[in-house]
Amino acid sequence: MIAVWILLGILLLLFLLLVCILYLKTCLVISYKDDKFTVKATNGFIRYTFKQKEKTQKQEEAVTKDSIEKDIEKKKTKLTHKKSFLWSFLREMRYKIEIKKVKIKVDYGTDDPADTGVLYGVIWAAIGNIYQVFNQYFVFDFPETEINPDFENKLFKIEFYGIIKVRIVHIINALIKSRKGKS
Secondary structure, three states, X not given: OHHHHHHHHHHHHHHHHHHHHHHOEEEEEEEEEOOEEEEEEEEOOEEEEEEOXXXXXXXXXXXXXXXXXXXHHHHHHHXXXXXXXXXXXXXXXXXXXXXXXXXXXXXXXXXXXXXHHHHHHHHHHHHHHHHHHHHHHOEEOOOEEEEEEOOOOEEEEEEEEEEEEEEHHHHHHHHHHHHHHHO
């Protein structure tokens, strides 16, 4: 009889743990700096860090016009198949994802002051447009943005930091509803 109570206690504890994992907000801290991409996931007391693996040197294949066209066509067909699923998933997840404390730092230069000035406006326009799109689907504050043009040197460096909060149960629900809409 005691073994049954212990087993029931363990099952209840596992059920409570599963409910906590599903309903607590999962926090993803995403950072990109010096060509290193890191994602830290936290859900209650569970923590995990994903780090970008070191790149190994590949043997370069001969790049021809035909190989580039085949690669583009292959990626285009994959994208068209996944596009409707992505939009239905985003519709189901609307305003259930919070993106907080976004910081973007861009250091760039083109050697030509006129081109650098034009690129300055293009970068600000891109950030503004991305903000408008993100604001339609996520709870999103305007990012802290630092754009540093270098009018004399040629360089391009990006640093990014952001926090994303979402409940896993919302993701599961949106995936199920998106799959139903696809069938």
